[in-house]
Amino acid sequence: MSLLITHKADKIELLKFKIPAMRAFHITWLTFFLCFFSWFGIAPLMPVIREELHLTKGQIGNIMLASVSITLFARIFIGWVCDKIGPRITYTVLLLVGALPVIFIGLSNSYESFLLFRLAIGVIGASFVVTQYHTTLMFNSKVVGTANATVAGWGNLGGGVTQMVMPLIFGVFVANGFAASSAWRLSMMIPGVLLVIMAIVYFFCTKDTMEGNFSSLKRNQQALNTEKGKNTSFFEICKGYRVWLLFLAYAASFGVEITIDNIAALYFKDTFDLSLAQAGIIAGTFGLMNIFARTLGGFISDKVAAKIGLNGRVSVLGIFLLLEGIGIILFSKMGILPLAVITMVLFALFVKMSNGAVFSIVPFVNKKAVGTVSGIVGAGGNAGALLFTAMFKFDGISYQAAFFIIGGAVVVISILTLLLRFSTQETIVPKVSIPLSDGLNG
Numbered sequence: 001m002s003l004l005i006t007h008k009a010d011k012i013e014l015l016k017f018k019i020p021a022m023r024a025f026h027i028t029w030l031t032f033f034l035c036f037f038s039w040f041g042i043a044p045l046m047p048v049i050r051e052e053l054h055l056t057k058g059q060i061g062n063i064m065l066a067s068v069s070i071t072l073f074a075r076i077f078i079g080w081v082c083d084k085i086g087p088r089i090t091y092t093v094l095l096l097v098g099a100l101p102v103i104f105i106g107l108s109n110s111y112e113s114f115l116l117f118r119l120a121i122g123v124i125g126a127s128f129v130v131t132q133y134h135t136t137l138m139f140n141s142k143v144v145g146t147a148n149a150t151v152a153g154w155g156n157l158g159g160g161v162t163q164m165v166m167p168l169i170f171g172v173f174v175a176n177g178f179a180a181s182s183a184w185r186l187s188m189m190i191p192g193v194l195l196v197i198m199a200i201v202y203f204f205c206t207k208d209t210m211e212g213n214f215s216s217l218k219r220n221q222q223a224l225n226t227e228k229g230k231n232t233s234f235f236e237i238c239k240g241y242r243v244w245l246l247f248l249a250y251a252a253s254f255g256v257e258i259t260i261d262n263i264a265a266l267y268f269k270d271t272f273d274l275s276l277a278q279a280g281i282i283a284g285t286f287g288l289m290n291i292f293a294r295t296l297g298g299f300i301s302d303k304v305a306a307k308i309g310l311n312g313r314v315s316v317l318g319i320f321l322l323l324e325g326i327g328i329i330l331f332s333k334m335g336i337l338p339l340a341v342i343t344m345v346l347f348a349l350f351v352k353m354s355n356g357a358v359f360s361i362v363p364f365v366n367k368k369a370v371g372t373v374s375g376i377v378g379a380g381g382n383a384g385a386l387l388f389t390a391m392f393k394f395d396g397i398s399y400q401a402a403f404f405i406i407g408g409a410v411v412v413i414s415i416l417t418l419l420l421r422f423s424t425q426e427t428i429v430p431k432v433s434i435p436l437s438d439g440l441n442g
Contacts, residue, residue, distance in 0.1 A: 007210045008140040012147055021138035024206045025151060028131050031091065031198045032155025035127035037162045038102045038191035039067070040258075042118065044163045044265045044280045045170055045184045049114070052181050059111050061393025064262045065386060066118045071125030072382035078126040079133070079375015080234060086214035087134035088206050091127065095199035098124030103192030106185025124195070125258075129378045131155060133371045136363045137209050142302070145313070145360025149298025152359065153290040153352060159261040160287015162191075167280045237372050242365050245420050246358055247380035252321055252413040253354035255384020256328070256406060260286050260348075262385075263392050267399050272337045282341055289348040297356025310364055310422040317357040321414030324350035328407030332400045364422065 009021035016022050042049070050060060081090050101120035108114035132148050139147040166187060173183035208214045237243060264283030268274055274282070297320060304312040327347025334340040358377065365373045388409075391402035 029151040029154040033158040036158030068385040070122040074126035075378040079371040082371035086208035092203040099195035145298040145302040149356030150295040153294025156290040163284035250380035251384025252410040254381030259388040293352030294356040297353030301360035314420040320354040325410030332403035
């Protein structure tokens with residue numbers, strides 16, 4: 001049996017916190033912000049950790065790969081869980097579990113132990129799927145692209161802010177007499193504690209849908225509008241080509257984003273001989289583009305779709321990806337710091353807009369399995385990050401060459417994305433059907 005969600009917000013009213021949709025909107029983006037901050041909190045401190053643990057370039061590459069590898073599987077799993085028990089309980093548990101390795105990574109005293117903690121921290125990257133799923137349940141097709149893009153974009157700001165803030169937190173500990181080897185460990189405890197606080201906030205201050213939580217909806221299902229029928233299985237969803245084209249598109253957009261979040265501080269420090277703080281500030285500008293750019297991508301997608309239909313969203317995505325790829329290629333050729341910063345900001349704009357455009361399409365792929373589709377497509381970002389990050393691991397490939405190859409790959413994927421097609425009947429999705437299993441008790 002499937003529950004049909006009919007009451008959804010048709011506009012974004014930022015200051016109306018009493019509306020369940022807007023309360024979920026704000027709490028979701030703030031929670032995702034802290035998840036992203038925690039996920040990449042260690043990245044700007046890597047120059048210090050590299051010296052203490054005597055890490056090689058290959059080992060640093062493995063650490064970066066670890067940070068995104070487990071997220072690929074976690075996102076697929078979390079998307080499926082969301083469909084079963086709802087975003088509220090899923091997010092609460094994810095936050096509590098994810099906080100543990102963030103807090104305890106300071107116990108690392110070798111490459112091997114650090115690698116394992118970095119791997120475990122990657123689980124909180126699955127928070128993105130819950131974020132997109134929750135706003136999809138709360139907002140209708142008129143504004144779902146903008147809503148999804150905004151909460152994800154403002155959340156992704158954590159990746160930029162952490163590049164600037166974590167070195168400052170580290171500096172405060174050092175200024176108060178702590179050795180560098182202790183300061184980075186203490187610094188990581190702060191985001192971990194914040195995750196625990198947000199788990200409590202999410203549980204008590206949000207609802208799964210405008211109509212209530214999944215648990216209460218199940219108890220009252222006799223009084224609700226329900227439809228009988230076979231639920232779409234995970235394997236049936238995997239057979240759809242559109243899911244995998246969006247998987248590739250998100251690999252080319254968000255995969256690039258988290259690759260840059262991981263490598264930017266090291267790249268600018270080593271290439272242009274900058275201090276830790278200087279490199280962190282420059283790297284942080286990449287993430288700060290999320291203030292508006294991802295929202296802009298979703299907004300443009302919504303407006304174009306209103307004019308020419310859902311296939312217009314596909315065209316918007318293809319154009320954004322093409323411009324992103326060209327920008328990365330140009331960035332790879334910049335040997336002067338100001339020009340490198342300018343081109344990074346330009347391609348960052350299209351990276352974020354592409355992210356927003358991808359998830360303005362996701363809610364329309366399969367309305368009975370939004371969580372599962374979100375999980376698979378979201379995992380594409382991590383698959384892309386794994387492939388792209390791997391190129392920075394090998395001594396035979398320079399950072400500049402790696403960026404050039406990535407840019408070329410994005411251009412190719414932008415062309416493949418245009419193969420996505422939707423029928424006229426699929427251009428409007430007014431309702432979302434949520435599978436209700438007998439074991440639903442969230």
